[in-house]
Amino acid sequence: MKKKILWAIMLTCIIALAVAFVACSKKHTHDWGDWTETTAPTCTEKGEEIRVCKTDSSHTDKRGIDPIGHDMVWVVTAAATETTDGVETHTCARDSTHTDGNRFSGEYATGTAGLEYTLIDEDKAFSVSRGEVSEGSVFIPAYRKNDSNEYLPVTVIADNAFWLQSGITGVIFAADSQVETIGVNAFRNTAITNITIPASVKTINSSALNGCANLTGVIFESGILLETIDSFVFANSSITSITIPASVKTIGMYAFSGCASLTSVAFETGGALEAIGDAAFVNTAVTSILIPAGVTEIGNSAFNNCASLESVTFEAGSALETIGATAFNNTAITSIVIPASVKEIGAQAFSVTSLASVIFESGILLETIGNSAFSNTAITSIIIPASVKEIGISAFNGCDKLTNITFTSDSALETISGSAFRDTAITSIIIPAGVETINSSAFVNTSLTTVFYGGADADAWGEISITTTGNNFLINAARYYYSATEPATAGSFWHWADGVPSIW
Numbered sequence: 001m002k003k004k005i006l007w008a009i010m011l012t013c014i015i016a017l018a019v020a021f022v023a024c025s026k027k028h029t030h031d032w033g034d035w036t037e038t039t040a041p042t043c044t045e046k047g048e049e050i051r052v053c054k055t056d057s058s059h060t061d062k063r064g065i066d067p068i069g070h071d072m073v074w075v076v077t078a079a080a081t082e083t084t085d086g087v088e089t090h091t092c093a094r095d096s097t098h099t100d101g102n103r104f105s106g107e108y109a110t111g112t113a114g115l116e117y118t119l120i121d122e123d124k125a126f127s128v129s130r131g132e133v134s135e136g137s138v139f140i141p142a143y144r145k146n147d148s149n150e151y152l153p154v155t156v157i158a159d160n161a162f163w164l165q166s167g168i169t170g171v172i173f174a175a176d177s178q179v180e181t182i183g184v185n186a187f188r189n190t191a192i193t194n195i196t197i198p199a200s201v202k203t204i205n206s207s208a209l210n211g212c213a214n215l216t217g218v219i220f221e222s223g224i225l226l227e228t229i230d231s232f233v234f235a236n237s238s239i240t241s242i243t244i245p246a247s248v249k250t251i252g253m254y255a256f257s258g259c260a261s262l263t264s265v266a267f268e269t270g271g272a273l274e275a276i277g278d279a280a281f282v283n284t285a286v287t288s289i290l291i292p293a294g295v296t297e298i299g300n301s302a303f304n305n306c307a308s309l310e311s312v313t314f315e316a317g318s319a320l321e322t323i324g325a326t327a328f329n330n331t332a333i334t335s336i337v338i339p340a341s342v343k344e345i346g347a348q349a350f351s352v353t354s355l356a357s358v359i360f361e362s363g364i365l366l367e368t369i370g371n372s373a374f375s376n377t378a379i380t381s382i383i384i385p386a387s388v389k390e391i392g393i394s395a396f397n398g399c400d401k402l403t404n405i406t407f408t409s410d411s412a413l414e415t416i417s418g419s420a421f422r423d424t425a426i427t428s429i430i431i432p433a434g435v436e437t438i439n440s441s442a443f444v445n446t447s448l449t450t451v452f453y454g455g456a457d458a459d460a461w462g463e464i465s466i467t468t469t470g471n472n473f474l475i476n477a478a479r480y481y482y483s484a485t486e487p488a489t490a491g492s493f494w495h496w497a498d499g500v501p502s503i504w
Contacts, residue, residue: 441470
């Protein structure tokens, strides 16, 4: 009996060992089922899948699923409005929260509702005017659809487009504005306070912003193509400063006239400016001005009545040829250096009571000093360039501090006009040999007692046409004739000694 029990125990152990061996061996040779996705992958994150052992479902295996990546498409996210272009966004079709940038949708801003558009340039572009718009800020679009639903550029602000619309307080151009021309009176007498002129603009026509009393700021976009600022464009506005773009060739007459708050005028370096028109800056508050080298003409009254203007400087290498009549009259300048390129100084150009120093650059081409050009100034001396042929009527009249007038030995002077040196403090004068005419009162009310004549003798002096009226000081003054060598008879001749007239 005991033996049977022992054999039963041994058999049980053998069976248990066999079962354990089978189970252990199956752990290493699973019979796996198919993979089943438990977490779906996204555009950017891994998913997960699992498989189960068919022999023992408690045995599982897991693995990751790579992200499926973006499926990017362009989706319109903002429709065009009056002031903004349409926008589309690069968006993942699988997850709209995933984006990587925006772009223009192809629909342009429509512009302020109520504006009127007219086809121009053989129906290839539009001009724009106010239409029904009479108040608020106006947005000028870059493009407008024609009847064929094609976009055409808006290139012109029409003449008189918003003239006298006092309810218009602002104007904004599209960032990609196509406007090339701002028409005559376009924004005249509106209430706009500032304006940024687009880079596309080539011409601003007459009085475009004239009479905009609230206008304090004008900015020209970088790289602007503007060539002409026409007459009266910014006249009678309240702008305080202006920087003229390098592209501008001409500033028209009265362009900034009456801008009583305008204290600063600057010109971009390397500019193309050639002409400053008549009265361009008359009656402004500018305090100083640097005239660009390329300017060849300063028009009549260009800076007349600029009572705060104390400094006028011409850029090195100046090509200036003409300084117009009253160009700097009634300013506060105290000194001036006239460029060598100048050929003509107009009437009353520098009739300024504060002007105490006038210097002409060496080699100057000046031929005419205009009527009253330097009248009533505070100069004490003047060297007349050799090139000057004519000194105009009253050119230095009323210069009561002027004691010294110098002509060079090679002077080309031919005419001393009436009252040219009237009411000056000179006691002596050199009359160059080439002088042909001295008109009435040229030296009246002076202290002239001595004349150094460049001619050789009394016969040469007698050839000069001298108007006797008002010239008693000249006629009665002691007169000396030029002799380079010491004459046989002393007392009637003079020569140069260290640049100064000296009697033999």
